[in-house]
Amino acid sequence: MSAPKPQGFATASIHAGYDPDSLYGAINTPIYASTTFAQNGLNELRGGYEYTRCGNPTIAALEKTVAALEGATYGRAFSSGMAATDVLLRTLLRPGDHLIFGHDAYGGTFRLIDSVFAEWGITYTVVDTTSTDAIAAAITPDTKLVWLETPSNPALAITDIAAVAELLDGPQLVVDNTFASPYLQNPLALGADHVLHSTTKYLGGHSDVVGGVVVTNSAKLDEELAFLQGGAGAIPSVFDAYLTARGIKTLAVRMDRHCDNAEAIARHLQQSPKVKAVLYPGLETHPGHEVALRQMRRFGAMISVRFHDEAAARAFCLATRLICLAESLGGVESLVEHPATMTHQSVTGSTLEVPRDLVRISIGIEDLDDLIVDIDAALAEVE
Structure with a gap:
């Protein structure tokens, strides 16, 4: 019998994403330290898992937990916040596309966009995202994405997520919610399309594990993320997923x-x-x-x-x-x-x-x- 759906945030932090297993009743998510899973027949999966690069119960439990805390339907975990950023950008952008991001964004995000995606034919405009007028002026017919950090790193600027979401008609809105954590802010409820976290930070919370996650309500994006998650292989280890999930319980x-x-x-x-x-x-x-x-x-x-x-x-x-x-x-x-x-x-x-x-x-x-x-x-x- 499954527990009732958690209502409060602290309750969801502890219970969402995992029920005690039916075999032994383990209270905590087991660490499924297995690269591969036995099948009942040719391509007949037992429990939906075949190979950990393409899915693992420990990693899946973490994904479900973060998605629940952000009010999202889907979540995908990655080996680092930058891996999550890279996969998300590769999913949403194509050569010739344009994106807008903040003039005080995280240096690693800028470096990735400027040194890797720019060579791929992606153009970008840097603006003060606290100004909707500045964002509106930067939008071109090729703009596919607006990337927000709020609070920003390190200037701690605050962007009105709902105002930016209302402004956009076509370009998608991504919010890096790392500084706030799901406890302090839920961008999807404010109109964002997708949310990213470096789980290395507040979600893990103990400076002992590196990771990242993307959550969304888009089935299409989730399917594309899942393909790259397994196809490119930037997944967290099951031990990292377990540590992150354990940290979330006290978020x-x-x-x-x-x-x-x-x-x-x-x-x-x-x-x-x-x-x-x-x-x-x-x-x-x-x-x-x-x-x-x-x-x-x-x-x-x-x-x-x-x-x-x-x-x-x-x-x-x-x-x-x-x-x-x-x-x-x-x-x-x-x-x-x-x-x-x-x-x-x-x-x-x-x-x-x-x-x-x-x-x-x-x-x-x-x-x-x-x-x-x-x-x-x-x-x-x-x-």
């Missing part, structure tokens, strides 16, 4: 603690004369605050800080002790980085270049007082 409680800490730290940083600006959508001074209030449950756990010069930014990054200097984000531990020389160095010299006085902080779930002590000690080292 709701983690995100609330992440947000509690981030909201307090953003306001604390605002008080320092050594800080030029705090970029955090939970602050009333943030230009996207009102939009974030409408489309997000809370404001997230990413904070970007602009110092008065690059030297001060570098000094802060090198001075924290509890907050570790490292790339990535979304884990239980707090991390700090200098995007211009770390995650976003590939956009140097482009229209997406990150200010060199900017520091990005991923706020973890440690005790708030300990984080503030570490931040204050690091600020004391900034001249």
Whole structure:
């Protein structure tokens, strides 16, 4: 007997996508560490699986869970967020097509589009996606796709997803929802066509697994993604899928603690004369605050800080002790980085270049007082 359909987010995080198996009643999704599956006859599949590159019960359970949390019908998991990005772009675009994306997009996304897809004959326009007028002006007869990050990486700009969706007539809308997670924002409900996550970040949540996922309500896109998922083979390992699914079970409680800490730290940083600006959508001074209030449950756990010069930014990054200097984000531990020389160095010299006085902080779930002590000690080292 199947459990009733989960209604609340925290309940769905734990139960959606998997029922205890009928053989042994395992509460957690088993790790089906098998490359191949026995068949009942010639091409008569037992349970629908033949070869793990083309489908595996552990991976499928993860896909169903994320789809449920995003209010989607379909989900496909990949070996990394960039693999998911690559497969999604290859599915939606053809030579001669045009796409629009943000002037503060993730450096890895820009690098892929600029160095790989541009050589394939894809053209692109970089705009401030917070302006629907700018998006409208960039649309051409060849535009097939608008790619949004909201909040963006690392400027934490907020784009009105519903307004952009209403604007588009023809081009499809993809939202990279990594910074928000499904707990804080559901782009499909706001009009987006497809949603992408780097599951490496908040969904996994423990900095121990790399992955990506695409969710959609389009049966056609899902079929095409499934073909490339197996045909190109950029699938997660079953162990990675299991770890990600395990992380998702605590997503709701983690995100609330992440947000509690981030909201307090953003306001604390605002008080320092050594800080030029705090970029955090939970602050009333943030230009996207009102939009974030409408489309997000809370404001997230990413904070970007602009110092008065690059030297001060570098000094802060090198001075924290509890907050570790490292790339990535979304884990239980707090991390700090200098995007211009770390995650976003590939956009140097482009229209997406990150200010060199900017520091990005991923706020973890440690005790708030300990984080503030570490931040204050690091600020004391900034001249």
